[in-house]
Amino acid sequence: MRIAMLGFGSVGRGIAEAVSEKDLGLSITAVADSRSGIIDADGIDIRDVLERKRTTGLCGTPGITAEDVIESGVYDVLVEVTPTNADSAEPALGYITCALTAGRHVVTSNKGPVALRYDALMQLAVSRNVQLRYEATVCGAIPLIQALEIGLAGNTITALNGVFNGTCNYILTRMTDEGLSYSQALLEARELGYAEADPTYDVKGIDAAIKLVILANSIWGLNVSLDDVDITGIDGLTTDALALAEDLDCTIRLIGEIIPEKRILKVSPRVLSKDHSLVVRDTLNAVTVETDMAGEITLIGRGAGSRETASAIIADILFIRDCYVERT
Amino acid sequence: MRIAMLGFGSVGRGIAEAVSEKDLGLSITAVADSRSGIIDADGIDIRDVLERKRTTGLCGTPGITAEDVIESGVYDVLVEVTPTNADSAEPALGYITCALTAGRHVVTSNKGPVALRYDALMQLAVSRNVQLRYEATVCGAIPLIQALEIGLAGNTITALNGVFNGTCNYILTRMTDEGLSYSQALLEARELGYAEADPTYDVKGIDAAIKLVILANSIWGLNVSLDDVDITGIDGLTTDALALAEDLDCTIRLIGEIIPEKRILKVSPRVLSKDHSLVVRDTLNAVTVETDMAGEITLIGRGAGSRETASAIIADILFIRDCYVERT
Structure with missing residues (x-):
């Protein structure tokens, strides 16, 4: 199966490394970063591209663009891993729309298009008889979307935290x-690369809220936007609040919650008992889904990282191949 | 999609209830329990069958057998939910073999055939271009097999605990x-229906070992049997041992472990820190898989129960429909 890739930052390179190291039966035929591109219908030598990117900062030839890659048509699946723009979703939204319109499957880690235009993109994919998959947009390496759609198929999902x-x-x-203190811990997170220079999206709960919107629209069809999420971040939390929780053998975590029947979407710091299954450490993510048949199912794993995101992207690609390409 | 069902105990009834209550697009056309059966190519009224089973103990007409159901051919998927026989796997092994040979998909919760004859059954399924799925054999409602096969596809799974x-x-x-004490707790488990009259399979670690064999053969192709598992149960554990663990802020859990590269399969009581993610309460199951790209992923949920097992069976049926029937 032939892959074209838009975006060659750490996630794109993680995917390229995995495809070149593992015998997955995947061939990368086109790549574009923000300043260059390379297209070869016979398959690109990915080690060359990785080396060029490392030494020159470019993956290919200046002047070859993402649009050129999309229009080349030499691919079965477009892997869209450009940075998220949560306001307009562009340029990723345009890229994905073009590829779907041309009858190509799309796999993305980009939260913008899925959060802002899920219904329209999915209708387009259905009309072209192709798949749009987005496991990597929520909880990184945790196969949450797969679990909700496939592993728990037939269940009514009554709540998610x-x-x-x-x-x-x-x-x-x-x-x-x-x-x-909050500012000391934030500084440390920045120094370790866990927080960006402008941490607003993370600490104010907006990133978590965007993921709730993606789940609400894709799993339950709630057709909501960021405005529908009741959001409180962690930037107002004091050490006193954490000490109070500690006195009760509890701690505080930023929890995203969906109760679909009541259309409740909420992100807020919550006091949880220390042995609660959502009290995970460091940069881990964790999700508990409540269902009518399976009861409660909890998934815990890494929510970010280039190899972790690559894991989700590759699982989506292989799912499309095994269930939609090889069988048709 | 038409379902034939062998076995109408609590799991079979759980599936039947879910199919009749939910709009899943599934039709049950044949059912057999150990003493009776019913076959109707136009679809059975499941509420009648459930009521008859409740009042008479029979699902259908005496004299109609599992063999009659298999040979009727009025189904796309055979759901095999008869009790596990871990020694010979019969009669389930014969039922599954016949259905696969006849070109029918099979979904089972029966650990015997999958633990004892995985390779042969899978080869048969491949030769007939049908699916054999068995999510319900390991960890009940937790979509573990789906996660290993699909959600984490492309990863090398380096260990499982x-x-x-x-x-x-x-x-x-x-x-x-x-x-x-151990015997007091066992008595309580029996009274609550969590342990069988003969709890040997559970408390001696054999049930856990059978699940490791299923995973070892299906996920890694290790071609092992129960004799290859190093098994220690919990029946020798004293309250003193638990008290010692408690002194270290730890506790003891019966852990099944696979390290595929070393062909290590082991079931044994382990001392774990109380905040370890595998320290779950009561009858819960939990599994952590270690992977090369996704890192560690932990899944927690209910490992038994009729609705929980029905959840896994139905997810398998819907996966076959969505990925193998509708697309071919």
Whole structure:
């Protein structure tokens, strides 16, 4: 199966490394980063591309663009891993729309298009008889979408609660363990690369809320936007609040919650007993889903990282191949 | 999609109830229990069958057998939910073999055939271009097989550790919480229906070992049998041992472990820190898989129960429909 890839940052390179190291039966035929591109219908030598990117900062030839890659048509699946733009979703939204329109499957880690335009994109995919998959947009390496769609198929999912943001979880873990203040813990998270220079999206709960919107629209068809999420971040949390929780053998975590029947979507710091299954450490993510037949199912794992995101992307690609390409 | 069902105990009835209550697009056309059967190519009225079973103990007409159901041919998927026989796997092995040979998909909760004859059954399924699925054989409602095969596809799974037996986990939880002796906790588990009259398979670790054999053969192709598992049960555990663990802020759980590269399969009581993710309570199951890309992923949920097992069976049926029937 032939892969074209848009975006060649750490996630894109993680996917390229996995495809070149493992015998997955996948061939990469086109790649574009923000300043260059390379297209070869016979398959690109990925080690060359990785080496060029490392030494020059470019994956290919200047002047070859994402649009050129999409229009080349030399691929079965477009892997869209450009940075998320949560306001307009562009340019990723345009890329994905073009590829689906051309009858190509799309796999993305990009939260913007899925959060903002899920219904329209899915209708387009259905009309072209192709798949749009987005496991990597929520909880990184945890196969949550697969579990909700496939592993728990036939169940009614009545509620979902989880830790969706590793940056916040790291900050809260450090505030609890070491008695650090919020700003000290944030500084440490920045130094370790867990928080960005502008941590607003993470610490104010917006990143977690975007993931709730993706789940609400894709799993339950609630047709909601970010405005429908009741959001409180962790930036107002004091060490006193954590110490109070500690006195009760509890701790505080930033929890995202969906109760679909009541259309409740909420992100807020919650006091949880220390032995609660959502009290995970450091940058981990964790999600508990409540169902009518399976009862409660909890999944815990890494919510970010280039290899972790690559894991989700590759699982989506192989699912499309095994269930939709080889069988048709 | 048409379902024929062999076995109409609590799991079979759980499936029937779910199919009749939910709009899943499934039709049950044949059912047999150990003493009777019913076949109707136009679809059976499942509420009638459930009522008859409740009042008479029979699902259908005496004299109609499992063999009659298999030979009727009025089904796309055989759901095989008769009791496990871990020694010969019969009669389930014969039923499954006949249905696969006849070109029918099979979904089973029966550990015997999958533990004893995985390779032969899978080869038969491949030769007939049908699916054999068995999610319900390991960890009940937890979509573990789906996660390993699909959600984490592309990963190398380097190790797996888990709590696979809810009866043992309940006994250990009660010994820890209440200071009960092993025999007191076992008695309580029996009274609550968590342990069978003869609890040997559970407490001696054999049930957990059978699940490791299923995973070892299906996920890694290790071609092992129960004799290859190093098994220690919980029946020798004393309250003193648990008290010693408690002094270290730890507890004891019966852990099944697979390290595929070293062909290590082991079931044994282990001392674990109380905040370890495999320290779950009561009858819960939990599994952590270690992978090369996704890192560690942990899944926690109910390992037994009729609705929980029905959840896994129905997910398998719907997966076959969505990925193998509708697309071919």
